[in-house]
Each structure stands twice: as C-alpha cells, then as structure tokens.
Amino acid sequence: MIRFEPRSNPGPLLVYGVPVLAATIAILLAAIPLALAGAPIIEAYGLMISGAFGSVFSTSEMLTRATPLILTGLAAAIAFRAKLWNIGAEGQLYMGAMASVAVGSGVIDGPSWVMIPVVIIAGMIAGALMLIGPTLLKTRLGVDEVVTTLLLNFIVLLFVQMMLEGALKDPMSMGWPQSEPIIDSAAFPALLERMRVHIGLLIALVSAIALAIFVKRTVWGFEIRAVGENAAAARFSGISVTKTMILVAALSGGLAGLAGVSEVAGTRGYLATDLSPGYGYAGIVVAMLARLSPIGVIASALFVASVFVGADSMSRAIGVSSYLADLIVAMALLCVLIGGFLTRFRVHFDRKSAQG
Amino acid sequence: MEIIDILLAASFWEAAIRIATPLIFGVLGALICERAGVLNLGIEGVFTAGAMAGWMAVWLGAGLWGGVLVAALAGGFFGLIHAILTVPLGLSQHVSGIGVTLLATSLSYFTYRTALPDVSSPPRIEPFRPLDIPFLSDLPFIGQALFSQTAMTMLALVLVFVTGWVLYRTPLGLAIRAVGDNPSSVEAQGLSVYGLRIGAVVVGSSLMALGGAFLTMSAFDAFFFGMINGRGWVCIALTVFASWRPGKALIGALLFGAFDAFQVRLQTEVGAFLPSQVFLMMPYILSIIALIVVARKADYPKALLVPWFKGQR
Numbered sequence: 001m002i003r004f005e006p007r008s009n010p011g012p013l014l015v016y017g018v019p020v021l022a023a024t025i026a027i028l029l030a031a032i033p034l035a036l037a038g039a040p041i042i043e044a045y046g047l048m049i050s051g052a053f054g055s056v057f058s059t060s061e062m063l064t065r066a067t068p069l070i071l072t073g074l075a076a077a078i079a080f081r082a083k084l085w086n087i088g089a090e091g092q093l094y095m096g097a098m099a100s101v102a103v104g105s106g107v108i109d110g111p112s113w114v115m116i117p118v119v120i121i122a123g124m125i126a127g128a129l130m131l132i133g134p135t136l137l138k139t140r141l142g143v144d145e146v147v148t149t150l151l152l153n154f155i156v157l158l159f160v161q162m163m164l165e166g167a168l169k170d171p172m173s174m175g176w177p178q179s180e181p182i183i184d185s186a187a188f189p190a191l192l193e194r195m196r197v198h199i200g201l202l203i204a205l206v207s208a209i210a211l212a213i214f215v216k217r218t219v220w221g222f223e224i225r226a227v228g229e230n231a232a233a234a235r236f237s238g239i240s241v242t243k244t245m246i247l248v249a250a251l252s253g254g255l256a257g258l259a260g261v262s263e264v265a266g267t268r269g270y271l272a273t274d275l276s277p278g279y280g281y282a283g284i285v286v287a288m289l290a291r292l293s294p295i296g297v298i299a300s301a302l303f304v305a306s307v308f309v310g311a312d313s314m315s316r317a318i319g320v321s322s323y324l325a326d327l328i329v330a331m332a333l334l335c336v337l338i339g340g341f342l343t344r345f346r347v348h349f350d351r352k353s354a355q356g
Numbered sequence: 357m358e359i360i361d362i363l364l365a366a367s368f369w370e371a372a373i374r375i376a377t378p379l380i381f382g383v384l385g386a387l388i389c390e391r392a393g394v395l396n397l398g399i400e401g402v403f404t405a406g407a408m409a410g411w412m413a414v415w416l417g418a419g420l421w422g423g424v425l426v427a428a429l430a431g432g433f434f435g436l437i438h439a440i441l442t443v444p445l446g447l448s449q450h451v452s453g454i455g456v457t458l459l460a461t462s463l464s465y466f467t468y469r470t471a472l473p474d475v476s477s478p479p480r481i482e483p484f485r486p487l488d489i490p491f492l493s494d495l496p497f498i499g500q501a502l503f504s505q506t507a508m509t510m511l512a513l514v515l516v517f518v519t520g521w522v523l524y525r526t527p528l529g530l531a532i533r534a535v536g537d538n539p540s541s542v543e544a545q546g547l548s549v550y551g552l553r554i555g556a557v558v559v560g561s562s563l564m565a566l567g568g569a570f571l572t573m574s575a576f577d578a579f580f581f582g583m584i585n586g587r588g589w590v591c592i593a594l595t596v597f598a599s600w601r602p603g604k605a606l607i608g609a610l611l612f613g614a615f616d617a618f619q620v621r622l623q624t625e626v627g628a629f630l631p632s633q634v635f636l637m638m639p640y641i642l643s644i645i646a647l648i649v650v651a652r653k654a655d656y657p658k659a660l661l662v663p664w665f666k667g668q669r
Contacts, residue, residue: 002444004665033463037470085450087397143644143651144596146397146450150589151640162633284454321469326462333455334441341445 004345018339019289019296023303026332033327039320051313052306058313060195064267066305067197068093068276070204071259072283073290073297074211079252081215081292082228084135084245088149089256090280091156092130096123096257097264098160101168101179101271104186104264115186119265120203120258127257128250130156135249139242153280161273170270179271188266200262205298207255212294224248256280278326285333291340304329362621369501369614373509374575376613378403380512381567382591383598383605384519385431385560391523391600392556393536393659397453398438399564400588401460405430406565408464411572411579412471414481423573424508424566431565432558434460439557444550446663457588468579478578484508508566508574513606515563520602532556536657539664549664564588586640593643596654608646615642 007014031041052062072089079086086092100119108118130152137143163169164177172180188198215221226234227244235241259279264271286304290296311325362368382399389396396402410427414420434456441452472478484506487493492503523529535542535552543549567587572579594612598604619635 033466033470037466080451087450087454137648137651141648141651142654143647146395147589147593147596147647148644151586151593151643154586154589154640155637158633158637162631165633166631281454281458284451285458288451319473321466321473323462323466323469326458327466330455330458330462333451334437334459337441337447337452337455338445341447 003348005348007344007346010343014343015291018343019291019300019336022335022339023289023300023332025335026328027307029331029335030324030328033324034320037320039318044314044318044320047314047317048307048310050310051317052310056192057195058309060192060197062302062305062309063197063201065309066301067200067204067266068259068263068279069282069286069301069305070201070208070297071255071262072279073286073301074204074208074283074294075252075255075259076283076287077290077292077294077297078211078215078224078255079131079248080228080287082224082245082248083231084138084248084252085146086131086149086249086252086256087146087284088131088134088152088280089252089259089283090276090278091149091153092127092253092256093260093263093276093280094156094160095130095260096127097260097271097275098163098168098179099123099126099257100186100261100264101182104182105180105270106183109183109185112185112189115183116188116265119182119186120261123257123261123264124254125257127255127260128253130257131249131253132246135245139245157273160271164271164273168271177273181270182265186265187269188262196267198262198266200266203258203262207258208294208298211251211255215294220244220247256283259283282329285329288333288340289336291336304332307332358625359622362618366497366500368617368621369497370504371617371620372610372614373501373505374613375616376609377505377509377512378567378570378575378587379591379594379609379612380516380606381570382564382588383594383609384512384515384602385563385565385567386591386595387598387600387602387605388519388523388532388560388563389435389557390595390660391536391657392532392553392560393539393657393662393664394439394442394553394557395449395453395592395661396435396438396456396557396561396564397450397592398434398456398460398561399453399591400584400586401457401464402431402434402561402564403568403571403584403588404464405434405460406568407572407583408468408568408579409565410569411481412467414573415479420482420484420573424569427565427569427573428562431568432562435558435561435564436554438561439554442663443553443557446665449661465581468581478580480577481573483572483577484574506574508570511566512570516602516606523602533657536659539659543666550666564591567591590639590643593647597643597646597650599650599655600657612639612642615639 034041034044051058053059075089100123103122104119134145134148138145168179170178170180188200191197223239223244226239227241231241263275286297286300289300307328308325312322315322406427409430410423413426414423438452438456441447442449486504486506489503493499531547531552535549539549594608598608616639619638623635
C-alpha cells in the first residue's frame with residue numbers, strides 16, 4: 001500500500017527545488033522522442049542550448065519570446081490564485097492586440113509618451129472586458145468559466161479574422177488579412193540596436209514586481225488569496241467574493257491583453273491571425289511552473305521561452321519536428337504538477353494496508 | 357421558402373447526423389468521466405490523439421477496426437495519465453486536463469511530423485464506406501439520412517444506449533454515479549473509489565478518442581493539423597447541456613449537428629450579406645448560450661472537481 005502523509009511545513013529547498021527538478025526531468029524525458037526520431041541526442045541538446053543562449057542574437061530572440069509569456073503567465077497566476085479558471089488568455093491577448101491596433105495605427109497621433117500609454121491602456125481594457133463577461137456569468141448565473149473562456153478563444157480568433165478582412169484590413173497588404181502597421185510613435189522602442197527585444201520586456205518585468213507587491217502587501221491582494229483559499233470563509237469574514245472576482249478578472253484579462261499589445265507594438269508591428277503561437281495556453285504552464293508566484297513567473301517564462309527558441313533552432317539544424325518544444329513544455333507542466341504534490345505530501349510505502 | 361426546403365432535404369439530416377457523430381462519442385466520454393466526479397479537459401488532446409493514432413494505424417496497414425481499437429487505446433492511455441494525476445494524487449482537474457491536452461496534441465503532431473517529415477499533402481487512407489443495408493437503406497428519407505451513414509455512426513448510436521443502460525440499469529452504473537456524488541458512501545460499501553474513478557476516466561477517454569478517429573477514418577480520409585478545432589471543448593459544454601444524461605447527450609449533439617449543417621446551407625443563401633466568420637462562430641456562441649440557459653438548473657455531480665482521499669469521511 002502507498003500512503004500519503006501531509007507535510008506540515010515544506011522547506012524552501014523543496015518549494016524552490018521541485019519546479020527546477022520538474023523542468024529538468026521534462027527536458028531529459030524529451031530524449032525519448034528525440035531518440036525515436038533518430039536524432040543524435042547530445043548534439044541535439046547542445047544545439048538547443050546554443051539556440052537560446054549561444055549569441056546576443058539568440059538571447060535577444062529568447063527574451064522577445066519570454067515577454068508575452070511573462071504577461072500571460074502573470075494573467076494565469078493571478079486568476080488561478082483566486083480559483084478563477086481563466087483558460088481564455090489567448091482570446092484576451094488577441095482582443096488586446098486588436099484594440100491597440102484600432103487606436104494605434106494612425107487614427108490618432110501624438111508623441112511617444114502619449115501614444116504608448118494609449119495603446120497599452122486600450123489593449124488592457126479590451127483584455128479585461130473579455131474576462132469580466134465570463135466572470136459575471138460565473139458569479140451571477142453559475143456558468144462554468146472554464147468552458148466559456150475556452151470557447152471565447154475561438155470566437156475572438158474568428159472575430160479578428162473578420163475584422164482583418166474588413167474594418168481593420170490594411171489596403172496596402174496586397175490581399176493578406178493583416179492590419180495596418182502601428183505608427184512609429186506608438187511602437188515599443190527596441191532595447192538593443194538591431195535586435196528584436198523591446199521595452200515590452202521591461203514592462204513585463206515591472207508588471208511582475210508590481211503584481212507581487214500587490215498580492216503580498218495590499219488588502220486587495222489579501223482578499224484575492226482569501227477567496228482563492230476558501231470562498232465560503234472569505235464571504236463569512238465580510239469579503240465580497242463577486243467584487244474580488246471582478247478585480248481578479250480585470251487584472252488577469254488586462255495582463256493577457258497587454259501581452260497582445262506588446263506583441264503588436266513591440267515584436268510584430270501589425271496584427272495578423274498568427275500573432276500568437278498559443279502564448280495564452282503556454283501562460284498556464286508558466287504560471288504552474290512558477291507555483292503561481294509573480295516573481296517565479298519571470299524565471300519560468302525564461303525557461304519556457306528558451307525551450308521554444310532552443311528547440312526551434314535545433315529542429316532547423318537536424319530536421320526534428322519543432323513540435324518537440326510543445327512536447328517538452330507539456331511534460332514540464334505534468335511533472336511540476338506531480339512535484340507540487342510531493343512538496344505537500346510525504347509518500348510512504350507500507351506492507352500492510354493502512355487506513356486513516 | 358428556402359429554409360423549409362433545407363430542413364426537408366434528406367441530405368441535410370444526413371449531414372446533421374454525420375456532424376453529430378464525433379460529438380456523440382465525445383459527450384458520452386465526457387459524461388462518463390464527470391459522472392464519476394472527474395472533469396476531463398484533456399478531451400481536445402484526446403480527440404487529436406484518437407484522430408492521429410487511428411489514421412496512422414490504418415495507414416501503416418491495420419484494418420479499419422484495428423485503427424478504431426488503436427485510437428481507443430491511445431485515448432485510454434492519456435485518460436490514465438489524467439486519472440492518476442487527479443484521482444489518487446487529487447491534483448487540480450483543470451490544470452491536469454489542460455496539461456493532457458497539450459501533451460496529447462503535441463505528441464500527436466510530433467509523431468505525425470516524425471513519420472512524415474516532408475509531405476505537404478497528407479497521405480490518404482481508404483475510410484469507412486457508407487453502409488448499404490438491404491431494405492433499410494432503401495427507405496425513403498430515413499434510409500438516406502440514417503442508414504447510409506458509416507458503421508462508426510451506428511456504433512456511436514448503439515453506445516448511447518449501452519452507456520444509458522450501464523449507468524442506470526447495472527450495479528456498476530450505480531457505483532459510478534455514486535462515486536461522482538458521494539464517494540464516501542461508495543467506500544462504505546467496500547468498493548474502491550479510486551478504481552471506479554480511474555476506470556471511468558480511462559473508458560470515457562477511450563470513447564472521446566473514437567470521436568477523433570471518426571474524423572480521420574470516416575468523415576475524412578487523412579489527418580490535418582488543427583482538424584479538431586475546438587470540437588472537444590464543445591463536447592464539454594454539451595455535457596452540461598445534457599445534464600449528464602446519455603439520451604439528452606444524443607439530442608444535444610443532433611441539435612448541434614443540425615444547426616451546423618443548417619448554417620452551412622444558409623450561408624450559401626445569405627452569404628453575400630454576412631461574413632463567413634459569423635457563421636463559423638455560431639457553434640461556439642450556441643454552446644455558450646446553451647450553458648447560460650441550463651446553468652441555473654444544472655445538476656452537477658456533487659463530487660465533481662472534489663478530490664477524495666482514502667479513509668476520508
């Protein structure tokens with residue numbers, strides 16, 4: 001018989017070590033599909049590492065990838081803390097991107113210090129509204145937010161497609177369904193010359209720190225944690241669960257929307273339906289690897305981004321499918337789930353069946 | 357009026373039942389898992405795995421029913437992962453399900469790309485043929501709409517009755533329903549809560565995978581990236597709509613199929629006035645509306661999402 005005994009006080013080594021271990025195990029497990037695909041394993045891992053860290057260019061690419069992942073990771077982390085299961089960050093990201101394009105591609109103009117905040121605020125509001133709807137349906141009518149936020153991803157993507165063939169279509173795009181480019185004064189400046197990494201990274205880092213302070217040091221942050229741990233007890237102690245949920249929804253949706261703004265104004269320059277290769281879903285993995293800690297999100301986003309960028313360049317070099325990256329990320333999520341269990345419980349193997 | 361003409365055409369109902377078939381498999385699978393108390397958001401990935409595995413087995417030389425079996429085994433495998441994480445370990449069913457979807461989808465795509473590195477158009481297989489049942493298939497209207505479907509559609513319809521019979525007429529079904537409502541009472545009976553839940557999730561996931569296999573082995577004859585396209589999530593919504601009952605699941609899936617077939621035909625009539633995306637959004641919007649309509653009276657299995665540990669009262 002296997003018996004699980006709760007650990008009263010998991011040590012810091014366990015708490016911080018387990019996610020690192022989980023990520024390592026996921027990378028090592030990837031050797032199995034690599035070997036089955038006939039790739040030279042040692043060389044493949046070498047190429048993966050140099051693909052993410054081998055040069056200023058590759059590290060810049062990795063940081064560019066990490067930027068939206070930090071933001072969608074924060075979006076998932078804050079929502080999951082309150083047990084608001086927001087699976088719709090992908091749709092919120094696209095809504096944010098669309099709103100920033102709507103105001104940022106020439107309708108209004110001004111200096112950068114006006115235009116950059118304008119596109120950011122527009123995108124965050126759009127993302128927030130996308131999640132407040134399903135949250136109200138949850139708190140008022142008891143409609144499961146998992147399904148509604150998921151289904152909204154598909155609706156939003158079709159809506160974006162429709163707008164890119166209609167109102168937001170760039171007449172100069174020669175028939176491609178893409179938006180007009182973001183004007184220069186609204187575009188995020190690059191951090192390094194001739195590299196893609198842009199100030200979106202700084203915005204993401206600041207957001208993570210701000211969110212960490214918000215959760216730890218403010219009354220609202222305390223209420224969010226209280227609702228997440230036990231909604232009934234929180235309600236009993238006088239916290240308005242509905243209000244807290246809506247605050248969480250605004251924050252989470254706003255951060256996911258900001259990820260979309262950052263991709264449009266920083267990386268891409270315009271909106272197209274392939275703006276995100278699933279940053280919204282990857283954000284869930286980032287948040288879980290970080291055990292929902294905003295500062296931890298930075299580290300886990302860097303890990304996930306280096307897996308994506310590293311595996312991409314490795315797959316180009318030795319001809320292994322780049323879906324390997326998604327596979328590693330998925331395995332990392334499952335490993336960290338098991339790891340989270342092992343931090344909370346001690347496992348005993350008994351000869352005899354042991355009851356309660 | 358054209359709308360009446362659409363609804364009266366046997367070809368319309370034939371399409372409706374065809375579109376409903378993968379959803380029937382998916383909803384049956386989802387409701388078996390949820391009846392036992394486990395939400396399975398791995399469904400979208402399990403659909404993909406079933407579609408890929410079934411198709412690839414046939415492409416590699418297995419018979420069509422061999423492909424169906426392989427698909428079911430693939431679904432059962434991913435169901436087992438989800439079950440182990442969520443039942444004895446009691447981890448978040450939401451997060452584990454998303455993880456299984458990511459794992460199953462990326463593993464399917466990786467396998468496909470590894471087996472076929474450089475093909476631009478996927479190789480075709482010889483899929484299930486429409487049945488030609490003597491007498492029944494010759495019936496006017498019904499013959500074309502119902503009895504000219506493939507064997508997999510017939511299997512889906514039979515499984516609705518089998519699932520209903522097992523859930524409501526056998527001791528096993530009683531135990532599965534009890535384990536989703538009040539697991540402690542099941543333990544008091546001397547039955548294994550873990551065993552029942554794990555078994556239900558594995559069997560339910562196998563059924564889900566058949567929904568995917570139907571797409572590559574019956575509706576189409578090849579595997580495409582992104583071909584599941586949210587069908588799994590729609591099944592999760594339909595499960596709530598069906599109040600976790602197989603009969604209502606059949607009705608829900610058929611209504612959904614009818615609506616989908618209808619919008620395709622309506623599109624050709626009024627397509628000039630509305631962008632095609634509006635029609636493509638309809639299934640998802642309809643799912644959300646269905647959820648809102650039934651949410652108030654939705655009678656969730658009481659222990660759904662609630663982990664249970666041995667010896668717990």
